[in-house]
Amino acid sequence: MSKIILIGSPNSGKSLLFNRLTGLSQKVANFPGITVDVATGRLAAAPGMSLVDFPGTYSLQPISGEERVATEYFTQALDDPEVTQVLCLVDITRLEKSLYFTLQVVRECARHGKRALVVANMMDVLAKHGISVDLEGLGAEIGAPVLPVSARTGEGLDAVVAHLTNTADTSIDNNSALAETPDTLLRGNAHQLARKYGPRGDLLIKTQTRLDGFFLHSALGGFAFFAIMFLLFQSIFTWAAPAMDAVEAGLGALADWVVPLIGPQMAKDFTSDAIFSGIGAFLVFVPQIFVLTFVIGLLEDSGYMARAALICHKPLRLFGLTGKSFIPMLSGVACAIPGIYAARSVDSPMKRLLTYMAIPLMPCSARLPVYTLLIAAFIPNTTALGGLVGLQGLAMFCTYFFGMFTGLIVTGLVSRTREDHYTDLPFVLEMPPYRLPALPPLLRTCWNRCRHFITKAGAIIFTVTVVVWFLGYFPNYGADLGESWLGQVGQVVEPAFAPLGLDWRYGVAIMTSFLAREVFVGTLGTMFGIEGADENMVPLVDQIQASGLPLASGVALLFFFAIALMCVSTLAILGRESGSYRLAVKLFLAYGALAYLGAIGVFQLVSLFSG
Amino acid sequence: MSTSLWSLRAGDEGRITGFDDALAENYRVRLMELGFHPGETVACLQAPAFGAPKVFRVSNTVFSLDDEVAAHINIETSAS
Numbered sequence: 001m002s003k004i005i006l007i008g009s010p011n012s013g014k015s016l017l018f019n020r021l022t023g024l025s026q027k028v029a030n031f032p033g034i035t036v037d038v039a040t041g042r043l044a045a046a047p048g049m050s051l052v053d054f055p056g057t058y059s060l061q062p063i064s065g066e067e068r069v070a071t072e073y074f075t076q077a078l079d080d081p082e083v084t085q086v087l088c089l090v091d092i093t094r095l096e097k098s099l100y101f102t103l104q105v106v107r108e109c110a111r112h113g114k115r116a117l118v119v120a121n122m123m124d125v126l127a128k129h130g131i132s133v134d135l136e137g138l139g140a141e142i143g144a145p146v147l148p149v150s151a152r153t154g155e156g157l158d159a160v161v162a163h164l165t166n167t168a169d170t171s172i173d174n175n176s177a178l179a180e181t182p183d184t185l186l187r188g189n190a191h192q193l194a195r196k197y198g199p200r201g202d203l204l205i206k207t208q209t210r211l212d213g214f215f216l217h218s219a220l221g222g223f224a225f226f227a228i229m230f231l232l233f234q235s236i237f238t239w240a241a242p243a244m245d246a247v248e249a250g251l252g253a254l255a256d257w258v259v260p261l262i263g264p265q266m267a268k269d270f271t272s273d274a275i276f277s278g279i280g281a282f283l284v285f286v287p288q289i290f291v292l293t294f295v296i297g298l299l300e301d302s303g304y305m306a307r308a309a310l311i312c313h314k315p316l317r318l319f320g321l322t323g324k325s326f327i328p329m330l331s332g333v334a335c336a337i338p339g340i341y342a343a344r345s346v347d348s349p350m351k352r353l354l355t356y357m358a359i360p361l362m363p364c365s366a367r368l369p370v371y372t373l374l375i376a377a378f379i380p381n382t383t384a385l386g387g388l389v390g391l392q393g394l395a396m397f398c399t400y401f402f403g404m405f406t407g408l409i410v411t412g413l414v415s416r417t418r419e420d421h422y423t424d425l426p427f428v429l430e431m432p433p434y435r436l437p438a439l440p441p442l443l444r445t446c447w448n449r450c451r452h453f454i455t456k457a458g459a460i461i462f463t464v465t466v467v468v469w470f471l472g473y474f475p476n477y478g479a480d481l482g483e484s485w486l487g488q489v490g491q492v493v494e495p496a497f498a499p500l501g502l503d504w505r506y507g508v509a510i511m512t513s514f515l516a517r518e519v520f521v522g523t524l525g526t527m528f529g530i531e532g533a534d535e536n537m538v539p540l541v542d543q544i545q546a547s548g549l550p551l552a553s554g555v556a557l558l559f560f561f562a563i564a565l566m567c568v569s570t571l572a573i574l575g576r577e578s579g580s581y582r583l584a585v586k587l588f589l590a591y592g593a594l595a596y597l598g599a600i601g602v603f604q605l606v607s608l609f610s611g
Numbered sequence: 612m613s614t615s616l617w618s619l620r621a622g623d624e625g626r627i628t629g630f631d632d633a634l635a636e637n638y639r640v641r642l643m644e645l646g647f648h649p650g651e652t653v654a655c656l657q658a659p660a661f662g663a664p665k666v667f668r669v670s671n672t673v674f675s676l677d678d679e680v681a682a683h684i685n686i687e688t689s690a691s
Contacts, residue, residue, distance in 0.1 A: 063637040096646040096670035218660035431673040
């Protein structure tokens with residue numbers, strides 16, 4: 001099968017063109033070393049030809065490690081005999097930023113004997129403003145045909161397909177002069193050609209400038225930013241919640257139907273508690289991932305994402321981050337997993353790493369039941385300042401912000417130890433025009449992201465769930481968690497929890513919370529002989545209070561859960577997305593140590609003051 | 612008047628004269644690839660409050676640059 005490479009600079013409309021040309025037949029994969037999806041699809045008009053969508057870049061002269069990987073993949077692909085043509089997409093309304101890259105691509109094609117076709121996108125925008133461009137003249141100068149299209153309306157695509165499928169024309173433009181041209185000369189050529197052929201911009205960016213005047217306005221822009229971020233946050237918490245409930249209810253109903261059909265009790269327990277819990281443990285995240293990917297995709301495709309990054313850049317830079325880190329971190333307040341996926345939009349590898357470090361410290365929703373239980377058990381339900389401030393509410397607020405604050409402190413400190421500042425990408429962010437997002441490619445991205453999560457992280461999450469079930473079930477076949485192997489381990493490691501004033505039951509609950517933090521509540525309930533504590537915490541709160549556990553232990557536990565990376569799903573997806581399971585393990589150990597040692601310190605301190 | 616790109620206010624224009632030595636080579640290359648060539652006219656479209664990155668137009672593309680980059684791009688303005 002012959003392959004065609006599709007390449008272009010960012011914000012040129014590549015995804016939409018790819019979608020138009022391939023229809024529904026797509027496969028998405030990740031190049032090792034970079035976080036960008038690479039999709040492959042058969043040409044709808046010629047199923048014998050496949051189109052490979054390469055990562056968008058501004059230049060084949062890389063300035064970061066990640067760009068280098070993407071560039072090397074492109075030049076390696078040109079050595080592949082199956083690759084016959086290269087389709088280079090340019091945004092004709094902004095020719096200057098695409099032309100140098102286009103000349104580099106055409107030069108590489110000349111060097112490797114591949115046919116190059118340049119496609120000038122956004123012709124509909126030019127037509128709307130009554131502007132015309134001499135594409136034939138431009139094509140003659142760059143040494144490759146330039147065809148006009150509008151990926152949005154589909155206009156011009158027939159001619160592109162006809163050109164690509166015209167295999168009878170095997171001629172390759174004789175670009176021997178271009179093949180020898182170095183980058184420095186090419187840059188000058190691109191600049192001159194852009195001046196000669198590029199449309200003049202005043203008209204084209206008029207609307208953009210007017211909208212920027214609103215969205216970047218000191219007061220109105222700030223208001224719009226908070227409103228949009230509020231919607232984004234709501235989308236994860238509120239809109240995904242019914243779908244998450246439906247997933248849980250659906251699995252529950254399926255389990256109720258399947259489990260009674262199974263004979264032996266052990267197989268029944270395994271199916272009900274390990275298989276269904278294991279599948280539920282990762283399927284429940286899928287709606288959140290879908291909704292968040294959709295909303296973030298809307299922000300990216302509409303052009304607002306770049307504006308949001310600009311607004312947040314300055315304060316986040318203080319902590320070694322970039323404006324693009326904000327949305328992943330905000331998503332992390334709902335759930336770390338969609339947050340980690342959202343960090344793909346951070347193009348600087350160093351800043352993306354720092355964003356990965358901050359996300360697990362954001363107070364995710366799985367921490368909420370743990371905080372609620374501990375605060376209800378240890379903080380008196382009284383008010384201060386003449387009834388204005390409730391102590392429990394204040395404790396919740398402080399615990400929430402403590403996590404965020406710690407995340408920023410960690411990234412601030414780590415960034416100051418890094419020496420790769422000047423090998424990192426500069427903050428030069430293209431402000432794309434405001435556009436109405438195209439839904440089909442966006443929905444496809446959402447679907448691909450969910451599939452990626454299920455296939456890549458699901459196995460790890462499922463395996464860990466089954467192992468924990470196994471340890472908690474044997475040797476007494478689920479009769480008593482305290483007597484199980486897990487309980488025995490808890491008793492063995494009890495001395496480790498003693499400096500926090502906790503007994504082995506809390507140790508077991510902490511260990512099981514590795515599956516998901518909220519499991520702590522249910523397990524602790526089981527250890528205290530209370531069923532359904534995760535649904536109704538009151539009896540468990542009463543038991544904890546009656547057990548005489550000191551306030552210092554409660555505050556130490558709050559501290560521990562605010563910091564510790566107790567979430568196998570987060571670790572699995574962190575390892576996958578960062579391409580480094582070592583990073584995931586390092587973060588788990590580092591945050592675990594910080595949480596544990598810090599909790600001991602907090603225990604001592606609170607003990608001192610509370611007598 | 613010679614100054615830096617960062618000093619432009621919204622509505623101002625300037626002509627790029629070169630890059631400061633403090634700007635890393637790879638940054639310069641990337642900026643030129645994007646159109647920030649010496650001799651090119653750059654307009655500041657937005658200068659948001661609180662030191663946020665400013666928005667500049669070069670050719671017909673709009674970019675946002677922070678002070679770490681824009682302060683090292685030398686320009687000449689028509690103001691005396």
